[in-house]
Amino acid sequence: MPDAKPLIQVKNLNLYFGNFHALKNVSVDFHAGELVGLVGDNGAGKTTLIRVLCGIHKPTDGEVYFDGKLVKEFHPKLAIDQGIETIQQSVGLCDNLSIARNFYLGREPVRKVLGIPLLDFAKMRGEATKVIRAFGLRDNVSADDEVERLSGGERQSVKIGRAVEFKNRVVIMDEPTNHLSVREREHVNELALQLRNQGLLVIYITHDIFQVHKLADRIVIMENGEKIEDASTDKMSAEALEEVIRQGGRVVEKMES
């Protein structure tokens, strides 16, 4: 059961890019231990909304709260401060570095030898190996291999493993299964559920309402910068939610015949 108090609270958020009104009075809550599907057509504002939560965009007006505390400054460190990891297809890993190095990117462990700080390669290799095995990488892949060698699904697994290892509270997955095979997609979805079951908040962005309905506790639909639906998956079927997307949130009056 999700906590009663929201981990993230968004209130009356508006964002303009110049004259373009990209987020229109969006209010939404997200709880720890919840998997929320964020769905909507191209350009609906899904990525823009999560970029605000990560501090990449500053809203024009409205408020964001983490644990009930108002965010006063939006800056790119907000995501790190709040323990948010974003997982996107094709970004977030350096192809020409080893899996172990990618795992620790930006927070490499250091050991001192005669007072001189050196990267602790043994620790990076050991920890990364443990995690890639737990997250289902092939047995013949080692932590010393370059990320280039990995399949799309395995890359996602490294990023997800990293999110778990560094005790993030929120994992945002923006179209995480694009270009993945059916098996890899299932694996990534399974990991999303694992994170949720460990008590993390998972925000799962996709166009595919049917795929995410199977995983999510709740679906939020956006359209043209507005939130047009916010319903738990046990109250609304995927078919009913697809109809909302099709209608763009417009209430269709029944024709009398």
Ligand SMILES: Nc1ncnc2c1ncn2[C@@H]1O[C@H](COP(=O)(O)OP(=O)(O)OP(=O)(O)O)[C@@H](O)[C@H]1O
């Ligand atoms: N930095 C920016 N400057 C100007 N306009 C932007 C910027 N970022 C996004 N937009 C516009 O805001 C709207 C919402 O974009 P956003 O990327 O949030 O959509 P989305 O729901 O993530 O779509 P998709 O499913 O295609 O990823 C789009 O019309 C887009 O062109």
Ligand SMILES: [Mg+2]
């Ligand atoms: Mg997007």
